Amino acid sequence: MTYTIHTEYLEHSGGTKFYEVVLINEEPDGPCILLKRFGKLADRIGGGQVQISRGNLNACLDEYQKTLHAKRKGKSGQGHYASVERPEYGLHKRNGKSIFGVALHKYTEEHYPSQHAASIFSYFDLKTEGYDEPPADIEADDAKPEAAATDASWGSW
Template structure:
């Protein structure tokens, strides 16, 4: 089984926010759209994540809708490297490579979700539960006198 990956990475013109879409489509199977957004400081693995599941036309339509909306709100395409972005536009990604790239890009929880969704862990059906959201990072304790110089 092979998968097609289509990614888009956008940054807001103000330089403070990012938005990422990763569309994964299985040959003759379902599609999955991973949307991730947040402060620009969280672009390497952080931010909030949401999933859209369905047929190829449904998830591709949702991705296009999001990209049009974001462009109207001041977002533009930006260069982003990484496991999934370097394979954008390819349609020959196998299951092992897909699992490894998603794990490297998003972490183990999202990789497990993607593998379950596409039935790569077992002969199971498509899953309907999203992985648990990541815990926000705890703020750094700087003390009462920090920055008072």
């Protein structure tokens, strides 16, 4: 099973808060989960508060876009959030890519506190044990095609 990952990382114009949205979709037409994480800038790696929404891709994508629009617009007199370079950890490393379940497990554990990671594993029915040493950077789009036959008769048509 493969999963697509989309992330957006924002920081507040006041320089003290962060907000991120992460969309994970089971391919091709499976369930989707949207995670919103926010808090003090000092808590941006693995900390902050988390809100989780579940549903189909269209519903989650709609909420993803509405959330980003609202945060970028801001409220009158309270500042706004702006996109900044994504931190290179967790699910941000895989933004815009398709990955296998073992990689989703690995990057989710890097990204979220254990109770939220467990919720994601449960939703996608990923096993939570047996990944002591997941292979480094397993991605669906990195699959190598099988080598062509190279025996003496190959290509002798």
